[in-house]
Amino acid sequence: MAFEASQIGELAGIVWRTLESKGKLNLEELQAITSLDLIEVVAGLGWLAREGKVSFIKENGVTSVQLYQERYY
Numbered sequence: 001m002a003f004e005a006s007q008i009g010e011l012a013g014i015v016w017r018t019l020e021s022k023g024k025l026n027l028e029e030l031q032a033i034t035s036l037d038l039i040e041v042v043a044g045l046g047w048l049a050r051e052g053k054v055s056f057i058k059e060n061g062v063t064s065v066q067l068y069q070e071r072y073y
Contacts, residue, residue: 003043011036011044016053016067024057024066 003011018034019025025033030041045065048054055068 001039008043008047011040012047013044015041015044016048019054019065019067024064026062026064030065 054065057064
């Protein structure tokens with residue numbers, strides 16, 4: 001399966017909108033909510049990670065992702 005940059009950008013948009021509305025999700029939850037397959041979810045997350053728009057959190061052996069929120073203290 002090959003993706004063009006524009007397709008990956010569209011996948012990133014789907015993932016971003018889902019995280020914005022639902023908050024922190026793990027990969028399985030993202031797949032279920034978006035109806036994307038794992039490769040599509042990961043491609044979209046890669047795009048967002050490259051742009052610094054998501055954070056990955058590992059808790060109890062489960063990796064979740066959420067939109068990056070800059071905090072100033």
